[in-house]
Amino acid sequence: GAVVSQHPSWVICKSGTSVKIECRSLDFQATTMFWYRQFPKQSLMLMATSNEGSKATYEQGVEKDKFLINHASLTLSTLTVTSAHPEDSSFYICSALDNQETQYFGPGTRLLVL
Amino acid sequence: SQQGEEDPQALSIQEGENATMNCSYKTSINNLQWYRQNSGRGLVHLILIRSNEREKHSGRLRVTLDTSKKSSSLLITASRAADTASYFCATDSNTGKLIFGQGTTLQVKP
Numbered sequence: 055g056a057v058v059s060q061h062p063s064w065v066i067c068k069s070g071t072s073v074k075i076e077c078r079s080l081d082f083q084a085t086t087m088f089w090y091r092q093f094p095k096q097s098l099m100l101m102a103t104s105n106e107g108s109k110a111t112y113e114q115g116v117e118k119d120k121f122l123i124n125h126a127s128l129t130l131s132t133l134t135v136t137s138a139h140p141e142d143s144s145f146y147i148c149s150a151l152d153n154q155e156t157q158y159f160g161p162g163t164r165l166l167v168l
Numbered sequence: 169s170q171q172g173e174e175d176p177q178a179l180s181i182q183e184g185e186n187a188t189m190n191c192s193y194k195t196s197i198n199n200l201q202w203y204r205q206n207s208g209r210g211l212v213h214l215i216l217i218r219s220n221e222r223e224k225h226s227g228r229l230r231v232t233l234d235t236s237k238k239s240s241s242l243l244i245t246a247s248r249a250a251d252t253a254s255y256f257c258a259t260d261s262n263t264g265k266l267i268f269g270q271g272t273t274l275q276v277k278p
Contacts, residue, residue, distance in 0.1 A: 060210075098211075099268075100265060100267065100268075145208070151264055156201075157266055164208070
């Protein structure tokens with residue numbers, strides 16, 4: 055099946071710093087990628103839709119200035135958590151949509167903000 | 169906001185038994201998908217069933233969809249210890265976005 059990678063797999067940072075997470079589709083082109091957040095023992099919550107060549111679409115309650123998304127190419131989307139705080143600590147997962155309606159998920163990035 | 173509910177929230181069975189998980193959703197859908205997530209890992213796509221389909225099989229997996237009741241079930245037959253994971257249903261309302269259910273945590277005891 056299709057492969058999606060994320061980098062880094064985990065990151066620890068100090069409060070107030072910014073963290074960039076990369077999501078890459080390795081063997082297919084994805085005009086649309088999605089970013090999710092998952093808190094412990096909870097389900098995935100969609101944060102935003104990343105569209106190549108245009109601005110991301112954010113879900114209600116997600117601050118676009120806090121979570122910057124850049125879909126730089128057909129195989130790369132980045133999520134930057136700006137001025138991270140402890141409450142931003144979570145598991146961030148991206149997915150890439152192929153042309154068969156299937157979303158392929160990355161392995162996730164665990165963020166811990168101290 | 170979450171689309172719907174899954175039940176049970178947790179399920180513990182012996183190896184070899186069948187496991188059934190249910191998912192309900194609220195709005196009309198284009199398709200419904202089931203995913204598996206091992207602890208602390210990403211999601212693995214299991215099966216997609218379209219709104220005009222009623223049943224689908226893939227190996228030991230059987231998925232049903234009842235659009236009149238807005239519900240779906242996932243049956244894993246002859247379970248194995250390696251099936252231990254969380255299982256999520258997710259619905260696509262033809263927007264490409266997936267809305268996930270709360271998930272069922274399955275434990276298969278050897």
